[in-house]
Amino acid sequence: MIFQHENSFDVKDKIAQSLVAILPIGAVEAHGPHLPLGTDNLLAERLSERVAAQTGAFVLPTLPYGQVWSLKNFPGSITITNESLISFIYDIGVSLYEQGFRVFAMINGHLGNAVAMKEAARKLFAEFPDFKLLYLFYPGVKQVTEEVREAKSAHSSYFHACEIETSYMLYLAEDYVDMARALPEDPQIPMSADVTPTPWETFTSTAVLGDATLATREKGERIIEVAIENMIKLIEGAKDAFKATE
Amino acid sequence: MIFQHENSFDVKDKIAQSLVAILPIGAVEAHGPHLPLGTDNLLAERLSERVAAQTGAFVLPTLPYGQVWSLKNFPGSITITNESLISFIYDIGVSLYEQGFRVFAMINGHLGNAVAMKEAARKLFAEFPDFKLLYLFYPGVKQVTEEVREAKSAHSSYFHACEIETSYMLYLAEDYVDMARALPEDPQIPMSADVTPTPWETFTSTAVLGDATLATREKGERIIEVAIENMIKLIEGAKDAFKATE
Amino acid sequence: MIFQHENSFDVKDKIAQSLVAILPIGAVEAHGPHLPLGTDNLLAERLSERVAAQTGAFVLPTLPYGQVWSLKNFPGSITITNESLISFIYDIGVSLYEQGFRVFAMINGHLGNAVAMKEAARKLFAEFPDFKLLYLFYPGVKQVTEEVREAKSAHSSYFHACEIETSYMLYLAEDYVDMARALPEDPQIPMSADVTPTPWETFTSTAVLGDATLATREKGERIIEVAIENMIKLIEGAKDAFKATE
Amino acid sequence: MIFQHENSFDVKDKIAQSLVAILPIGAVEAHGPHLPLGTDNLLAERLSERVAAQTGAFVLPTLPYGQVWSLKNFPGSITITNESLISFIYDIGVSLYEQGFRVFAMINGHLGNAVAMKEAARKLFAEFPDFKLLYLFYPGVKQVTEEVREAKSAHSSYFHACEIETSYMLYLAEDYVDMARALPEDPQIPMSADVTPTPWETFTSTAVLGDATLATREKGERIIEVAIENMIKLIEGAKDAFKATE
């Protein structure tokens, strides 16, 4: 159900049947020497395909640029302001609603997009109260991640190019990982990083926030499968909620 | 040279060497029964890959949403406002410049994006006077198109899902074309369509602006090769112009 | 029917009768040594008066500032950003609609305004679906221009202070033309000018894009009369279209 | 010194000599049965010409649309939002500065423009600290007006289509006044009109705020000559102030 492979004559009925559009959204961002700049796009796409396959959703073309403030000074990063990103997602949402979609699930591969996605969703919700909007970033994986991880987390709310994210890639997009170059980093993120604008070059030169050498496909699988299961439940729940209000 | 497949450690030197970033930009838009909604994205991507291969440019991830005002009421179309699109492209451009690129070539598959691309380019040029900005939509193909086409053009400045665009697809992305469903349309576009807001449903129910059954791979090849040659020349010229000012 | 010469007590009924407002829109812009900075304003005004006389339309005060990006570095040019121009025209349109006008015809003397006019028209159309909006720049004169011109056109889509525009002025505003200073230019506009931000000082020092010495009143008359005839048809068509929907 | 009648070849030196640009700014607005909708434009233009003649300033084309909130519901009024008006004036100012002008005098015929003019002036002043910006609305006429008027003023800070403004018109643009239709109004403007949004239809049906039958050319002359004298002094003072800082 790749949306852009559909044609205009057939798609109308299919939308009415499916109701659900999934937007993979990622970023072009430094991920150390062993992961590509497009890591977050690859993850968002692969997750979206998996989720769509089980929910009858359409997968939209990936929005491959995101808000990359923290790493924007690293080679290869491209950053979009929150304002631009909010407007762009909002516009996509308006069209989706007008085309007949009633669930708009954004599957995110890059935490920096979270603010814009939530804000765009709120604007769309104010405009179209019966539009179900989901902003999804590996929902409900906290516990399984704690079980799976060997190294301590570098930060309580984000992770980057580390044991965890590298494991995701090994499970979902192994071809793009060069484990030979994985680094065993252990950055010390100061408490102040949570309360003051802090470009990441102040505490890491590699952008790898953990011991990437500990990554395995199996670790990725365990966490990702939980995330996918949760996303499916949330989308099915949203679809049911919409149908209940019809 | 797929930019998002590069890694942050190696990419800095490569950018300094290449200097050129290509952004494929298209749209999700109705293209009749025989072409997919993502036709403009597919064309922009394939053209970009071809041009990059001969210019040493990096191909950025495709920006797959565009300004689709005229066809927004057709099934499957997604439209972005000019304001949002300008801001988004501008932000990408700022990052590209800061990353070391000095030529930013947007290869466009959808005419509706032309205004936003030009406006974004002008804003970037005002900010970074030595940044070479190209907005490219099949440059310099007017003459060869006239030679190649069998049916009369439906409009003097645009074409859509017709003999021409279908031929492009047959040459660049044949797998996505279903010639069995190609329609021999001959819409009459009133003069007023050029001077008043005119959603296309007022003159076509199919979005096919011509006789798509006349499309052939060979026609596509003849035109596309001219376009590619011109894009290469323009990019090489821009690169030379930048180097001359260093 | 000069709108600003009307008074508030009588105008309401007249608007209900006329339905049509014409906004002349031009620019203050370099036009070489033989034409004044206000050339585009003069042309827009004279055209508007002629068209109004035959359509029963009101002529609004001229909006005498426009988007003059390409020539903004030439002495005397004044440029308005697209954003400002769009907002300003949009506001005028809202008032016109609320005052009872149902056809808003912008008669343009300066190609640089085209983007803003079209964008403003689309915003107004989205707000007031039964508002007929026309953005007119010498409509339908392509063929007669080719017949009339002696010198080759410097560019396929624009002309400036040349044989053609000078002829327009000789026909519509002869007093403001100093043919003794007309220049026989033949600028070479590079292909790149269509695809990259290109201030015109890069290819002309005079802003005259052609052989102005070839201009005659008669040439102007032949083209202008076609333009006027087409504008009248378009306005009458719009008026009829509105009445049909009442 | 009509700016738009100049040509691009000669104007550069003249600007360097003159330094001063005058922008007449008015409105299209209901002014009762005896004055035209364009009253404020006519006044601004005539004043500007007079002032320019004595200061060596250039008169720019009139900006004929203004902020007409209070009277926007009267037949014939056209209103521009403050945001649009600020941006538009700001853009004009930027071009004037870049063209070499160092004094930008806005001569206003419509009080409703005051907020936008002041705000635009402040933005330009922040951008170009040596740019002298004047927003002029009959400066320094308070005393002479008190001496001249026969009827009591309807409001302490504004006047409209009344004894005073009609006298201005009789002096500056007599041909556009129809004294036979002048009304002897005496509207009671409630105190609340100064402290709450108050469309004028709540206290007048004619838009005439006073006894227009008392207007005479002589009254107009006495006040207008004071205003002109003050405007000349202010412009000369600004020119001197600029020269002193060079």
Added chain:
Amino acid sequence: MIFQHENSFDVKDKIAQSLVAILPIGAVEAHGPHLPLGTDNLLAERLSERVAAQTGAFVLPTLPYGQVWSLKNFPGSITITNESLISFIYDIGVSLYEQGFRVFAMINGHLGNAVAMKEAARKLFAEFPDFKLLYLFYPGVKQVTEEVREAKSAHSSYFHACEIETSYMLYLAEDYVDMARALPEDPQIPMSADVTPTPWETFTSTAVLGDATLATREKGERIIEVAIENMIKLIEGAKDAFKATE
């Protein structure tokens, strides 16, 4: 009736009963050596409490930052742009309306806020036609002020840290006044200050626009009581006007 001391369970009925919300709005701004930076906030708050006590209105928390362009270069001043201030007040107003308030009275202690308050009020009025909006700055005190003052006013429309404002403070917030440091200033404000951007440091080094040593509690009382009486009348009038339209 301090709004923020109410609780959510009881407040709904009280709002329905009161209908009136008062927003004290001031500024942080230089007021010479004898008055504090928060003078305008203190005055707005004290006035609001007095007015609320007699109208059954709720006093909202003070908005303590305002537009302080003229004095922004003096030590201690904090300035908010008009754009930001308008948006902020507008947002407050939207919530007040949705909470059930039908009269929104802004009691202002700082003249610089007047433009933003009026603009925000107009936007709210356009959105909610039955919302009564008041922007109040010592209404109706002109005559009593003339009677009370001993020194001549430095300017016809504003006063600052002088005999008058210091008297206000002596009456309403005496503890914050240090009369021992009051200065007997007599600044000469040039006519140009009304027509060109004029930071006040160009005509005063103290920000005291008059003879503050002449201030007395009694003078303050006489003027303030008139202002309070007028504000009460205006609020009661607005309440009655709303009830009449229900």
Added chain:
Amino acid sequence: MIFQHENSFDVKDKIAQSLVAILPIGAVEAHGPHLPLGTDNLLAERLSERVAAQTGAFVLPTLPYGQVWSLKNFPGSITITNESLISFIYDIGVSLYEQGFRVFAMINGHLGNAVAMKEAARKLFAEFPDFKLLYLFYPGVKQVTEEVREAKSAHSSYFHACEIETSYMLYLAEDYVDMARALPEDPQIPMSADVTPTPWETFTSTAVLGDATLATREKGERIIEVAIENMIKLIEGAKDAFKATE
């Protein structure tokens, strides 16, 4: 060190000495029957005073309105959009920097403000790279909160009007708490609340997210003292960091 009680003559030197401005920022928001609408303002103010006393910082007037999206439909709530809040805080920051402050610490009492505070801080950081910006919301209290609390937390990242927040109020602003009306709530917040726009009325009718009857002054003291200690450290660290770069 109450900033608005200072006067303009003395404050300049004091700013140079102090370098640190603290902005208390809260909200007007439903907090159940036992806590006032201004709870977050009271907390922010009291915390700010405590922190200022030990750091030599100035306390600015409280910004008493915040982003209250989730509870905006509860009686008494007032909400500001993120856009307005970002602009307002940004403007304050610009003035603070220009006044000589080099550390701008926002002490927040309302989690909903977090996005706007961070965004404003980033904009200020981009503009003034040596400006130290802190957005503080009970930093570093996670562990002590877990030790102190008796009831399970209703949500992993926010708390509201519950055991915890009520304890804060008992410690910092006891007079405003009515423990007799404290409710022992135990709302079930669905997983979907984190991933879809979810007004809180969908899962609570009281806005109390926990057992408020368990609140004690002692619990509040234990957590608040940790927060204060951390805020002092962060501010001292920022001051030192600034001095190191001078």
